[in-house]
Amino acid sequence: MNEAEFKQIADFLNTLADESKKITLDGFNSDKQLKIKDDGSPVTEFDVNAEKIMCELISEKFPDHSILAEENGTKKLDSDYTWILDPIDGTRSFIIGRPLWGTLICLTFKGMPIIGLADFPALNERWLGYEKNCFLNNCQFKSNHVFTNDISQATLGSTGPSLFSQEGKKKYDALINATRYHVWSGDCHNYCLIIKGGLDLVVEQGLAAYDIFPLIPILKSQDITITDWIGNQLHLENFSSKYSTVVAKDTEIYKSAINILK
């Protein structure tokens, strides 16, 4: 894909995010109707409606492309291109009124995410990344933060203790002990904090592709490392795969984390 093609796709990602935002932000400011899914996670009518409109727009523009979406919009076609969508990542935050939830969208080619968007409607903050380009609210973003390379000085974040396996939680506790301090919660917003320099390390377990793939092009555009817990690149194998992830800006901290987690 050349630069002009990337720009066209970026415009389309922005359109999808704009349409989703109309529904989700409206919902965020209203009383919410909540259902519990089979896996115990919450879902709202806004989740479902925002996904529906994005899937329709994608199918209209790219009828041959596959779609992997969190709610009902998934369709698997014989295509090298797959769109991955999560209209409301951080549904718990959304439901209780905490503004850290985000809308995640990306396009993958042969299983690798090539352009991604993370929108935070309630914070008025939108990230978009491809190749070496990273945009915050449509302006080129470059961090001038100086990151530590010492894990004992690092800040660490993860969404919640109940998302780890028993063995995973033990390893994560060892990582908490190895770092300077630690925060829970945050979902996809934690990755933006790595980009801006507030967090050094984000570690998760049991993520679906739609929780993490849209962030990969944004993170990679800022030379932030993202792999699974044994150091492999993430690749879309099948739509129901789960991913354990390590995300770090500094290479030394990344290596120290992998040594504890692998």
Next chain:
Amino acid sequence: MNEAEFKQIADFLNTLADESKKITLDGFNSDKQLKIKDDGSPVTEFDVNAEKIMCELISEKFPDHSILAEENGTKKLDSDYTWILDPIDGTRSFIIGRPLWGTLICLTFKGMPIIGLADFPALNERWLGYEKNCFLNNCQFKSNHVFTNDISQATLGSTGPSLFSQEGKKKYDALINATRYHVWSGDCHNYCLIIKGGLDLVVEQGLAAYDIFPLIPILKSQDITITDWIGNQLHLENFSSKYSTVVAKDTEIYKSAINILK
């Protein structure tokens, strides 16, 4: 204190919050210098500077009043009035760039908080409460949210698992099991989510007076119950006391929570 006197004090609380915000918001948007206090909690230069300016303004206007402040500004005089301040509640959020930290200020009379303010500079959200008055960004606030009265349908929040004692954590785990779903993190912002209706119940242990007293008049103005874990009102006994707290809008949910925690 009559209405005119409350309005004058409210203006002064807003002035304190405005002065604090100039320092803290500037700090939030910059790279932060971080120290670790004796108790292991982090503190920034912005914390210290914001507290200093608020203490100076209070001492100038009310030289006879006592002050209880998180960092160095505490002074204990022979007065019925004590100001309680926390320039940055949620220092961890502040340091990593998460916008949920707040500035807490209140005035107590004979140990009872009579007017309180909670400002969220990075969210542009300020709460102020006294008697039956609650203001959000200077506008009278009245929730029309219909709260559940069934604990099995309730949303529960608390700042972090490491803040509980071992016994406290067991009881809190029982409360997690009794409710519909649960979130970590949020510090003082969680109380605003109770006011707006996103959370039904917030439970903490080991809070200092400056973590919670400024929120009491705001919560009480909205008929939200706040007591310790055995059902007693919070009262400023001495400056170093720690408080275990239960905050709930609905009386049935409050009682169910107390039965699990006491």
